[in-house]
Amino acid sequence: RIIYSRPQKAGRVIFGEVVSFNQIWRLGANEATEIEFFKNVKINGKSLPKGRYTLYAICTETKWTIIFNTEKDIWGLAYNGKKDALRTDIPVQKAEPPAEALTMFFEDLQGGTSLNILWDNVKAVLPIYF
Numbered sequence: 681r682i683i684y685s686r687p688q689k690a691g692r693v694i695f696g697e698v699v700s701f702n703q704i705w706r707l708g709a710n711e712a713t714e715i716e717f718f719k720n721v722k723i724n725g726k727s728l729p730k731g732r733y734t735l736y737a738i739c740t741e742t743k744w745t746i747i748f749n750t751e752k753d754i755w756g757l758a759y760n761g762k763k764d765a766l767r768t769d770i771p772v773q774k775a776e777p778p779a780e781a782l783t784m785f786f787e788d789l790q791g792g793t794s795l796n797i798l799w800d801n802v803k804a805v806l807p808i809y810f
Contacts, residue, residue, distance in 0.1 A: 682795065684713035686781045694800035695739060704759045705737050707797070708782060712736070712754040722809045724768040733765060743769050744804050775803035
C-alpha cells in the first residue's frame with residue numbers, strides 16, 4: 681500500500697520548477713510518502729525486506745532515482761540519506777493525457793506489480809516483484 685498527498689498542477693510547470701531536477705523530492709506534499717510491503721520484494725534485482733518505507737525520488741528529464749528510506753513519519757523534506765534501504769533508477773515517459781493531480785496506483789504484473797506515478801505530462805513506472 682502507498683500513502684501520499686496529492687498536490688495539484690494548478691497551471692504550474694511541475695518538473696524542472698516545482699520539482700527541481702537533481703534534488704530530493706518527497707513524491708507528494710505535506711507528510712512524506714510512505715509505501716508498505718507485506719512480503720519481501722525485488723526491485724531491479726535488488727531485495728527489499730517487507731516493511732514500511734518513506735519514498736523519495738531524484739528526478740531528471742530522462743530518469744528518476746527512486747529511494748526507499750527506513751525513517752518514517754516524516755513531515756516535509758527531512759531526508760536522511762544514511763537511512764536509505766534501496767535506490768534504483770527508472771526511466772520516465774510522456775503521460776497522455778497529463779495528470780492534474782499527482783497520481784499513484786499499482787498495476788498487476790506477472791509475478792508482481794508496478795507502481796505507476798503520474799503528474800503533469802510525466803509518467804514513471806517502478807516494477808516490483810514478489
